[in-house]
Amino acid sequence: MSRPDRLRRHLLLGGAAALASLPLGAAERALTPSQTAGPFYPVTPPLDDDNDLTSVTGQSERASGRISDLTGRVIDVNGEPLPGLRVEIWQCDANGRYRHPHDRQEVPEDPNFQGFGHTVTDSGGRYRFRTIRPVAYPGRTPHIHAAIFRDGQRPFVTQIYVAGEPQNAQDFLFLRVPEDQRPLLLADFEPTDDPVAELRADFDFVLSPAIAAVFDTTHA
Numbered sequence: 001m002s003r004p005d006r007l008r009r010h011l012l013l014g015g016a017a018a019l020a021s022l023p024l025g026a027a028e029r030a031l032t033p034s035q036t037a038g039p040f041y042p043v044t045p046p047l048d049d050d051n052d053l054t055s056v057t058g059q060s061e062r063a064s065g066r067i068s069d070l071t072g073r074v075i076d077v078n079g080e081p082l083p084g085l086r087v088e089i090w091q092c093d094a095n096g097r098y099r100h101p102h103d104r105q106e107v108p109e110d111p112n113f114q115g116f117g118h119t120v121t122d123s124g125g126r127y128r129f130r131t132i133r134p135v136a137y138p139g140r141t142p143h144i145h146a147a148i149f150r151d152g153q154r155p156f157v158t159q160i161y162v163a164g165e166p167q168n169a170q171d172f173l174f175l176r177v178p179e180d181q182r183p184l185l186l187a188d189f190e191p192t193d194d195p196v197a198e199l200r201a202d203f204d205f206v207l208s209p210a211i212a213a214v215f216d217t218t219h220a
Helices: 003-012 166-170 171-177 180-187 209-215
Strands: 067-077 086-090 118-122 124-134 143-149 156-162 198-202 205-207
Touching: 086 124, 118 124, 143 205, 156 171, 156 180, 156 205, 166 171
Parallel strands: 067 198, 067 205
Antiparallel strands: 067 124, 086 118, 086 143, 143 156
């Protein structure tokens, strides 16, 4: 079974949501809650799947929407970085449409938006994406899906929401998260002076010891 097929199987089975975590008070840092991957993880990842979702090979224009830099770290509860992990994100375009055959909305697909991207954490556990500020689509508040894993290992999956977004208060998946943990899934999209990106957001993924142990380079 190929790596994408294994990952899709884990996502569809909800494996990430079943991963063990520690009570919040037991860790120096609060754990990032896991969430469902949803139905739109790519059937076949695009050939252009780098960490800039706003620029597609063969297209001369950038994606529609508010271009944003999403950065942060993947760390354990002690703040130790987790290097060499694959981080994937996927989200709908500025029209609210996913690049996925099951998204059958009658809205145009933005040909300049990649829809899916990946990077690998560096020695400090850092990652970076250029994407767009997420937008809503029918039934969901704006959000970005994320998966973190090492090839052959079970992924940790969650969703990143926009701080201050009014639609969060009606989103059924966001409301499933215990109220005191919801801030752990929020990212502030703030103005930046970058010549390309309009906004910037920082989001750290904090993994439990059980998950971090799976990703330990000594076990790779």
